[in-house]
Structures are given as structure tokens and as C-alpha cells.
Amino acid sequence: MAYKLLILLFILLSVGHIYPEEMCVSCHINKIHYKSKGLCTLCHLGNAYTTRMDLAHKNILNGDYAYFLIKDNWKVFKGNDLIEKAACRRCHTVGNEGNNIAANLNESTREKDIKMLNDAIKNPFLFMPQYNFSKKQIVYILNALFNNAFYSNGSNKGYTILHFNRGIKGKNIFDEKCGMCHKMISKKSGPLGSGSRGPNLSGLFTYEFNPIKEVKKWNEKKLREWIKNPRGIKKNALMPPIILKEEEIKEIIKTFNE
Ligand code: HEC
Numbered sequence: 113m114a115y116k117l118l119i120l121l122f123i124l125l126s127v128g129h130i131y132p133e134e135m136c137v138s139c140h141i142n143k144i145h146y147k148s149k150g151l152c153t154l155c156h157l158g159n160a161y162t163t164r165m166d167l168a169h170k171n172i173l174n175g176d177y178a179y180f181l182i183k184d185n186w187k188v189f190k191g192n193d194l195i196e197k198a199a200c201r202r203c204h205t206v207g208n209e210g211n212n213i214a215a216n217l218n219e220s221t222r223e224k225d226i227k228m229l230n231d232a233i234k235n236p237f238l239f240m241p242q243y244n245f246s247k248k249q250i251v252y253i254l255n256a257l258f259n260n261a262f263y264s265n266g267s268n269k270g271y272t273i274l275h276f277n278r279g280i281k282g283k284n285i286f287d288e289k290c291g292m293c294h295k296m297i298s299k300k301s302g303p304l305g306s307g308s309r310g311p312n313l314s315g316l317f318t319y320e321f322n323p324i325k326e327v328k329k330w331n332e333k334k335l336r337e338w339i340k341n342p343r344g345i346k347k348n349a350l351m352p353p354i355i356l357k358e359e360e361i362k363e364i365i366k367t368f369n370e
Pocket residue numbers: 135136137138139140152153156157158159160161162163164165168169172173174175
């Protein structure tokens with residue numbers, strides 16, 4: 113009995129080990145690399161259980177994007193640096209951190225194919241800033257996004273679906289007073305503003321926001337000072353002072369807080 117179990121165990125182990133790898137390897141005989149790290153599909157995705165190339169290559173990550181599990185890889189490092197500097201996390205969750213006013217990018221790397229992800233960064237959705245990243249920079253960012261997704265603890269805060277039918281609900285004071293120069297996404301009111309002379313202000317009060325260097329972190333007090341007199345904070349600020357009634361300021365602060 114024990115000896116039969118042993119044989120069964122042996123078969124299970126060998127099938128489990130050889131079977132999935134072999135399907136990729138049956139064609140890629142010359143490209144058996146990083147074997148100690150595990151299966152081809154760990155880094156390249158795709159489907160290991162078929163010998164049909166079109167199916168095997170579905171959602172495949174080619175070599176450019178397959179560095180995300182390679183320890184201390186400089187592409188991942190550079191990608192993370194770009195993500196920090198661009199403050200992607202003030203809108204997106206990346207790894208275990210970030211806000212949830214736009215898609216959780218851990219989920220996006222699992223659900224969207226690599227072309228869609230590239231496009232989303234290259235030609236951003238209207239309320240995502242246009243960063244004008246080079247092709248290479250996008251490759252680094254994507255390696256970093258896959259790396260973060262892989263090591264994230266899987267918690268998903270869910271994200272707020274944006275409401276575009278806000279028009280019916282009437283005007284918003286941010287639209288009116290700030291919106292000709294700024295955009296922002298508010299959880300409650302959705303996308304606001306249409307200008308791009310000033311920065312996109314989504315997530316202004318959260319620590320993920322990357323503020324101008326004269327300000328450590330934006331809060332209600334600082335924002336009031338700034339609106340009244342930007343040059344009191346930043347010497348050559350291009351934003352003009354804006355005269356607002358107390359209830360208008362309150363409304364704008366509420367929009368940033370909700
Ligand atoms: C039926 C044969 C076949 C199978 C099965 C197969 N491949 Fe390929 N693969 C090829 C051929 C041929 C090419 C080169 C032609 C091309 O670039 O489309 C290729 C190209 C690739 C590339 C480079 C793609 C690029 O855009 O440069 C990667 C990465 C790759 N395969 C990974 C895999 C992985 C991982 C698996 C298993 C999940 C797999 N392949 C299964 C035949 C196969």
C-alpha cells in the first residue's frame with residue numbers, strides 16, 4: 113500500500129513539474145533560461161497548457177517586460193522611481209499603497225494585456241495627466257507595476273467609478289473658479305475642471321500627492337494661504353490670487369476632502 117502511494121506521489125510530482133514547462137519548451141528548445149526561478153509563465157504569462165502558438169502566446173509578455181521578478185533589476189528600480197516622481201499613487205493603488213480614485217493597477221496588470229497598458233500610459237484618459245514618457249520609460253514603469261502587483265498582499269480597496277453625468281446635478285465651485293486651469297478627480301463629484309495650465313490636483317491632501325517644493329504637504333490652512341496669495345508661498349508662482357467667499361472656499365476644501 114505504502115509503495116503504491118509512493119509511486120503515485122512520484123507520478124504527481126513529475127507531471128506537476130514537467131508538464132506545464134514542456135509546452136512552452138517544446139517550441140522554445142533553445143530558450144530554457146532562469147530555470148531556478150520557476151515556470152516560463154511566471155515571468156512571461158501566456159498559457160503553458162497548449163501547443164497551439166496563438167493560445168500559448170495569449171497575453172504573453174515578451175523579454176522587455178519580463179524583468180519584474182528578477183531581483184534588484186535596474187529596470188524595475190527605474191520604473192518605481194518614475195512612479196514615485198509622477199505620484200501615480202495619488203489616484204491609483206500600486207502594490208500595497210495608494211489611493212483609489214482610479215483603477216487599482218495591480219488588478220489592471222492581471223486583467224489588461226500589455227498593449228492596452230502601454231496605450232493607457234501613452235495616451236492617457238482625459239483625467240490622467242499626460243506625462244510624455246518615452247517608450248523605454250513606459251517599459252520600466254510596466255516592469256515595476258508587474259513587480260508591485262506580484263508582491264502585493266492582494267487587498268483590494270475597490271475603486272470609485274467616475275460619474276460623468278454630473279452636469280445634471282448642477283455646478284461645482286471648483287469647476288467654476290479653478291477648472292479653467294486645473295483638473296481633478298473627486299470621489300464624490302467625479303472628474304472636475306478642464307484646464308491644464310496648472311497641475312492636476314487629484315488627491316491633493318493625501319500624502320501620495322507630490323507637492324511643489326515650497327510646501328511639504330497640502331492641508332486646509334496651506335491651501336487657504338495659497339489661494340489668497342500664491343506668491344506668498346512660491347516666489348514666482350504663475351497662479352494668480354483668487355478671491356473667494358468663505359462658503360466657496362469651504363466648498364472647494366470639501367471637494368478635496370471627499
Ligand atoms: C507552437 C510553438 C510555440 C509554443 C507552444 C510557444 N511558443 Fe513562444 N514563440 C514561438 C515562436 C515560433 C516565436 C517567434 C515568432 C514570434 O515572435 O512570434 C515565439 C516567440 C516567443 C516570445 C518572444 C515574443 C516577442 O514578441 O518577441 C516569447 C517571450 C515566447 N515566445 C514565450 C513563450 C512562452 C512563455 C510559452 C509558453 C506559455 C510559449 N512561448 C509557447 C513558438 C511557440
